[in-house]
Amino acid sequence: MAGQILRKEREEALTLLLDDPSPVVQKAILQELGRLGEVGSVFLKNILCSGNRILEAQARIFLEELQGPNTIKEFIQFIRSLNYELETGCLLLNKTVHPEIDTAESCFILDAVAARCRELFVLPGSALEKCKVINRVVFHEYGFRTNKEDLNDPQDCFLGEVLNRRRGNPLTLSILYILTAQRCGLQLEPVFLSRQFLVGCFHEDEIFYIDANERGAFRSPQEARNLFSSGNIGAGDAFLAPTPVGEVLCRCCQYLEREYRLQKNQARARMFAGFVHEFEATYRRHANS
DSSP states (O other), rough: TTEEEEEEEEHHHHHHHHTOOHHHHHHHHHHHHHHHHHHHHHHEEEEEEEEOOHHHHHHHHHHHHHHHOOOOHHHHHHHHOOOOOHHHHHHHHHTTTTTOOOHHHHHHHHHHHHHHHHHHHSOOOOHHHHHHHIIIIIIIIIIEOOOOOOOTGGGOOHHHHHHHHSEEEEHHHHHHHHHHHHHHTTTEEEEEEETEEEEOOOOSOOOOEEEEEGEEEEEEEHHHHHHHHHTSSOOOOGGGSOHHHHHHHHHHHHHHHHHHTTOOOOOHHHHHHHHHHHHHHHHHHHHHO
């Protein structure tokens, strides 16, 4: 259909039927526009400039049906909202590259992992005892692990891909751990610096950390300091505090930018660099408001 245009008679007929209230007619028009491909999309885009608000509204609905949601725009709107929730943000980020992802399926997997954990809990149980159960389920029964075969695979940054492949990087495995714990009524926090990631538990008198990169190995605060400072970074207690959700998601975008540049995929790298810019610009606007 490239380079073709609708005959005037056909265009007029479609225009007349565009706002027909009959579901049968609406379905038939949508099928015809889909068959026309780019020609149908151009027709609808021309309607958007017609000045007829009723037809414009209907054309917009048909375009969304044909083209699907603009997942990049949705993630930018999420960034600008400052209403950050970890699971929602991760799945919206996933959709920017994999719009076909079934978010319900991702949530179902997380629900199933958490349900298995709750099944094994011995209540009341301390946070440490519950984390031991989560370790068993996540890293042994389900077999989630670090993708050591390809440490720069961008897919390891996408929660949906990690849930399906059961391989990830330290950040996404930490997120998976946190989301599983949340479903079990246990609030854990992301803690990271540079490329080191831990999950922190700050609920009880004895603070401890979980290293998802090492299948849930437990770290004391001193061990965590040593881990963070091993890269010649002078990590004090401030670095072992919880990391805000917005910063977690921004860091995901930074890593995706880097990994797509390593793969010579400049278009994807620019997209994620743009998301990083949106996070930074949103922080500045909020700080100055």
